[in-house]
Amino acid sequence: MSEHQITAEDLVLGYGDRVVVDGLTTEIPSGKVTTIIGPNGCGKSTFLRAVARLLKPSSGQVLLDGKAITSMRTREVAKVLGMLPQSPTAPEGLTVADLVAKGRHPHQSWLRQWSSDDETEVEAALRLTGMHELAARPVDELSGGQRQRAWISMALAQETDILLLDEPTTYLDLAHQVEVLDLVDKLHADLDRTIVMVLHDLNLAVRYSDHLIVMREGRIVTAGPPDELITADLLRDVFGLDSQVLVDPVSGRPMIVPIGVRRSAPTVQH
Amino acid sequence: MTTTLVPGRPRFGRGPLTLVWRPRLVVVDVALLVLVFLLVCLNVGRGDYPISVPDVAAVILGGGTDAEHFIVWDLRLPRSVVGLLVGAGFGMSGAIWQSITRNPLASPDLLGITAGASAGAVAVIVFGGTAFVGGAIGVPAAAMVGGLLAGVVIYLLAWRRGIEGFRLVLIGVAVNGILLALTNWMLVVGEIWDAQEATVWLNGSLNGRGWSDAVPAAIALGAIGAVALASTFQLSALKLGDDTARALGVRVQLSQSVLLVASVLLAAMCVTAAGPIGFIAFVAPQVALRIARTSGPPLLASALTGAALVVGSDYVARVLLPVELPVGIVTTAIGGPFLMYLIIRTNRRLSR
Numbered sequence: 001m002s003e004h005q006i007t008a009e010d011l012v013l014g015y016g017d018r019v020v021v022d023g024l025t026t027e028i029p030s031g032k033v034t035t036i037i038g039p040n041g042c043g044k045s046t047f048l049r050a051v052a053r054l055l056k057p058s059s060g061q062v063l064l065d066g067k068a069i070t071s072m073r074t075r076e077v078a079k080v081l082g083m084l085p086q087s088p089t090a091p092e093g094l095t096v097a098d099l100v101a102k103g104r105h106p107h108q109s110w111l112r113q114w115s116s117d118d119e120t121e122v123e124a125a126l127r128l129t130g131m132h133e134l135a136a137r138p139v140d141e142l143s144g145g146q147r148q149r150a151w152i153s154m155a156l157a158q159e160t161d162i163l164l165l166d167e168p169t170t171y172l173d174l175a176h177q178v179e180v181l182d183l184v185d186k187l188h189a190d191l192d193r194t195i196v197m198v199l200h201d202l203n204l205a206v207r208y209s210d211h212l213i214v215m216r217e218g219r220i221v222t223a224g225p226p227d228e229l230i231t232a233d234l235l236r237d238v239f240g241l242d243s244q245v246l247v248d249p250v251s252g253r254p255m256i257v258p259i260g261v262r263r264s265a266p267t268v269q270h
Numbered sequence: 271m272t273t274t275l276v277p278g279r280p281r282f283g284r285g286p287l288t289l290v291w292r293p294r295l296v297v298v299d300v301a302l303l304v305l306v307f308l309l310v311c312l313n314v315g316r317g318d319y320p321i322s323v324p325d326v327a328a329v330i331l332g333g334g335t336d337a338e339h340f341i342v343w344d345l346r347l348p349r350s351v352v353g354l355l356v357g358a359g360f361g362m363s364g365a366i367w368q369s370i371t372r373n374p375l376a377s378p379d380l381l382g383i384t385a386g387a388s389a390g391a392v393a394v395i396v397f398g399g400t401a402f403v404g405g406a407i408g409v410p411a412a413a414m415v416g417g418l419l420a421g422v423v424i425y426l427l428a429w430r431r432g433i434e435g436f437r438l439v440l441i442g443v444a445v446n447g448i449l450l451a452l453t454n455w456m457l458v459v460g461e462i463w464d465a466q467e468a469t470v471w472l473n474g475s476l477n478g479r480g481w482s483d484a485v486p487a488a489i490a491l492g493a494i495g496a497v498a499l500a501s502t503f504q505l506s507a508l509k510l511g512d513d514t515a516r517a518l519g520v521r522v523q524l525s526q527s528v529l530l531v532a533s534v535l536l537a538a539m540c541v542t543a544a545g546p547i548g549f550i551a552f553v554a555p556q557v558a559l560r561i562a563r564t565s566g567p568p569l570l571a572s573a574l575t576g577a578a579l580v581v582g583s584d585y586v587a588r589v590l591l592p593v594e595l596p597v598g599i600v601t602t603a604i605g606g607p608f609l610m611y612l613i614i615r616t617n618r619r620l621s622r
Contacts, residue, residue, distance in 0.1 A: 098565065
């Protein structure tokens, strides 16, 4: 897998007259985990939606293997590129198995609604995410972490080389955030998928990504491996955050420790 | 032959033709079909010359005496067939709207589509005799145009980078109110006898319906229903929301438009044939999904439930009540409480 390539060229995105992303050019490294970070309203989710062809650019384009993604047949794109929207909701009573099976949609037709390929892929996706035991349960009766795993299983059953995740850890507690990101990491490591996600938690973004794209006010400030990118200066410039960047004792990567107004020890220099 | 690798999703068929085997849904569909047939026989059997249910069944299936044949086929059956078709159409129409918007309140009778069809029809009944342009096109066409117009207006007003259920319901309820007011205004300003005729029609009635009503309704239901049933595969993806459906390769705008137009045409066709029979489009899909225990309203079962409700209500209206009432009054009186009962019962089962 991972022979597919995504690039963005002079992308301008907006809703109505409001420009959210203004002239963005970048290349997503294949077979790696890329995370887009930036302050609220910087256009990171909007950018991800454009990559997923959920939003049509005002100008510029997203290229999938050199072709404009908006000019391709949406069903063909769906066989290469999967997207999990921000906090999706399943219809009441829909079982995990039925949800995950919908991931097979681009591979199915009206006559061929449940082939043996569909069956094996769905089963494999359920097992990989540890959701097989819960397959007969309605999605709305699951905990937040289980629910997110069910949705990731659906995107997995779609069998796409590229997987886009819009804030997959929203509303989850820290333990479940780590659980979901471990799963994402596993998909990348075991199945060699290209992953692009939007995350809010900077330390988790640093920990789980090979490549970071840092955005501010609709533009890319910088992009590259987290080790080289994350500095106290960058965090001040982009997020307006005073912090110290230490070395994470667990991963050896940068770790951000924010400095608040009143809660720091007397030795810390503001 | 079936195999099961994924819990709850046995595979049926092989090669190019494969489906998920859902025994409960099949049993429910067959049972509803039998129920509708029995209700039609029961309804046809009652009248000045009573015929037993087995005899009616025998006549419908090709037996019986000449007299029975005449009474059943020529006199009584068209009324039940119109009821059946109208119920099925309303049921399917409601199931489509409720599935796409994922909101049980979004049914054509609550959103003003039925009211649009009614306003069109009443305009022709009330102003038909005058120089008003509507006079030339007749009640059926006016109802069709009114329903479609209401549907388009609601869709356009509610569209904002996609259709969002709650916004659609609010706009639909407002449009419904405006159209009801318009209809009332026409009844007030119209001639008293025209207004009376319109009022009976507005309550939804199967009185005096013949094959000339049944045949066009059957053709319309067959054609539109086939389109709708063929779209169920796309519908199952649309139920996950616009973004997810698009990510799965569904052309959301196109599929949604096809289904909503089909749904509006179905509702308008039903109003044309029998008036705005209350509550069926809202109740039938909700009843069907609770009997079949599916996550959204199942189209075929919703249509069959609608048919059973209308034919059953017609029997109640004609036979069980001391005064013969328009069927729409009975469907509303039966449908509402029945839905409440189902909701309370299923809640209890869940919380136990």
